Amino acid sequence: MSNGPVLAQLLGQATGEGADLVTLRAIVEEAGELGASRALKRMGLDDAHAAKDVAELRELLSAWRDAKKSAWRAVVGWVVRLGLALLLVGIAVRLGFAGWVK
Template identity: 65%
Template sequence: MALAEGTLLAQLLAQGAQEGADLATLRAIAEEGGELAAARALARLGLDDPDAAKDMAELRALLGAWRDAKRSVWKAVVGWVVRIAAALLLTGLAVKFGFWDLVK
């Protein structure tokens, strides 16, 4: 199919050269060139098959899950740091006010 699109683009370019390129011809050349370039780019990325849309949706879901996991890890780390800091503060206050001797 890319060959047919490339052939159409070549025909439009030839027509533009022969006829002096009116506005409709130039628009058609630009459109066909854009479509051909997009098709080539998708083919180079391996996204020119019918399952490409499903693959991209799965990749987006995987990326979203990865971001959620990172966010959860950071929340857990911050939570543990706050708990440890609070425990150290309470231990320090207990030692300062002599509650340590009551525990012994």
């Protein structure tokens, strides 16, 4: 849910009561930057290496997703091969090729 309309309404109300719109916008912008800085600091992303850390985490997450996708493809491939092998064995037994093995 976005607070944009509420903020616009509050700014309009303050302007109607005599507050300068430029000053109000500056206060809102400064409060937003302060809140963002606090949030980044709480997450430990307020240092100079934060951008590199986030990029490495994204790369690691991407590699994990690729590995997971490859693992699932391999599992599905083996299940299909096993199913086809069982089907061929079933057909061989049905046609009487089991007697040839003995």
